[in-house]
Amino acid sequence: MEILPGIHRIECPIATRYVAIYAIVGSASTLIIDTGFDGSIRETVIPYFKEKKLSLEAVKYAFNTHSDFDHTGGNKAVKEFMPNALICCGERDRAMIEDLQIMIDDRYGEFNHDHGFPDDPDTGAFVRAVAFETRIDIGFTGGERIDLGDRIVEVLHTPGHSWGHLSFLDEKTGAVIIGDAVLGDSVLHADGAPAFPPTYRFVEAYRASIRLLKGMNPTEVLTSHYPRYKGQDGIDFLDTSLAYTDLAERVALETITQAGGPITLAEIIEKCHDRLGPWENPAYTFLSYPLLGHLEVLEGYKKIKRGKNAQAIPTWSLA
Ligand SMILES: [Zn+2]
The missing domain is CATH 3.60.15.10 (Ribonuclease Z/Hydroxyacylglutathione hydrolase-like)
Incomplete structure (x- = not known):
């Protein structure tokens, strides 16, 4: 119209x-x-x-x-x-x-x-x-x-x-x-x-x-x-x-903090998706896009650091 x-x-x-x-x-x-x-x-x-x-x-x-x-x-x-x-x-x-x-x-x-x-x-x-x-x-x-x-x-x-x-x-x-x-x-x-x-x-x-x-x-x-x-x-x-980006970044950091050790992107999403929205599986797995973005930001600010697990998949832990 x-x-x-x-x-x-x-x-x-x-x-x-x-x-x-x-x-x-x-x-x-x-x-x-x-x-x-x-x-x-x-x-x-x-x-x-x-x-x-x-x-x-x-x-x-x-x-x-x-x-x-x-x-x-x-x-x-x-x-x-x-x-x-x-x-x-x-x-x-x-x-x-x-x-x-x-x-x-x-x-x-x-x-x-x-x-x-x-x-x-x-x-x-x-x-x-x-x-x-x-x-x-x-x-x-x-x-x-x-x-x-x-x-x-x-x-x-x-x-x-x-x-x-x-x-x-x-x-x-x-x-x-x-x-x-x-x-x-x-x-x-x-x-x-x-x-x-x-x-x-x-x-x-x-x-x-x-x-x-x-x-x-x-x-x-x-x-x-x-x-x-x-x-x-x-x-x-x-x-x-804009407010959502602040929430997602805070939740990403808290999830890594609570994990206490290296954690992959997929594991982060499993632990925190219900704090970020009401979506069911598999829709919530699209959190991969914003959350990877936030992990890159947190890495850039030296709040977290990147590693690799035994399958060579990237992991994050507190810096
Ligand atoms: Zn579109």
């Missing part, structure tokens, strides 16, 4: 969740933010454009906020249906977006390869069934201003969930469209129930991105997997997200 003048929010189903794709329509050209799965473009976005009589030819920019396949999987379909669209992303996410195998191995496989988590042999096949890559036409680094005719959209670099994550400030409305740059205290199902932990990975960058967005005093905070947050609700969402 058109939620603000010229800003359309198109919710595309992904199992029990959705990914919201946005279109910002200017007098000269249109920009879309995220491409969902291949089916999101074919089955939801294209019919929406037709129903609302929006021009597919006017789409000049199709952005991926970041290197996750539910945000990039429709890139090939965009090229098919939107003949003038340039595929754009954050430069630092380009390699993973252009090559799904790099995304599968380095983004989703990190915890299997390096931390002894059980390998899920279906991940690669699932990604490849719903996502189709293309070359990226333009890599952005943040600070660029895109003129759509009667409105300017500013590109913001908001790392944390990924290194190249991009967000967007629509100057006409003061809304920010932030993809997964900020993730509250849980990612949600479509009905609002908690789905899995906030999967930020690079903690200090994530905190800085939240503060950057808050400093813009946005009129609305528009995300991929959460409802519309208007006015103070948007600020509250940002504050909740």
Whole structure:
């Protein structure tokens, strides 16, 4: 639906969740933010454009906020249906977006390869069934201003969930469209129930991105997997997200303290997941992303130190 003048929010189903794709329509050209799965473009976005009589030819920019396949999987379909669209992303996410195998191995496989988590042999096949890559036409680094005719959209670099994550400030409305740059205290199902932990990975960058967005005093905070947050609700969402990082870091340190000896990431998660959210197994195992980020921060501050157990899996203990 058109939620603000010229800003359309198109919710595309992904199992029990959705990914919201946005279109910002200017007098000269249109920009879309995220491409969902291949089916999101074919089955939801294209019919929406037709129903609302929006021009597919006017789409000049199709952005991926970041290197996750539910945000990039429709890139090939965009090229098919939107003949003038340039595929754009954050430069630092380009390699993973252009090559799904790099995304599968380095983004989703990190915890299997390096931390002894059980390998899920279906991940690669699932990604490849719903996502189709293309070359990226333009890599952005943040600070660029895109003129759509009667409105300017500013590109913001908001790392944390990924290194190249991009967000967007629509100057006409003061809304920010932030993809997964900020993730509250849980990612949600479509009905609002908690789905899995906030999967930020690079903690200090994530905190800085939240503060950057808050400093813009946005009129609305528009995300991929959460409802519309208007006015103070948007600020509250940002504050909740920042507070969660402090909780997670404290819980990580306390868990290591109580363990009294070297402990792996998977063991830390087993001991503390119920303090960090209501998720069941295996959803709570996605705490691997934020908790590894926090372990790196605590290591950097020399509060904990890294070792290796007999299986060569990294462990942490008090420094
Ligand atoms: Zn997402």
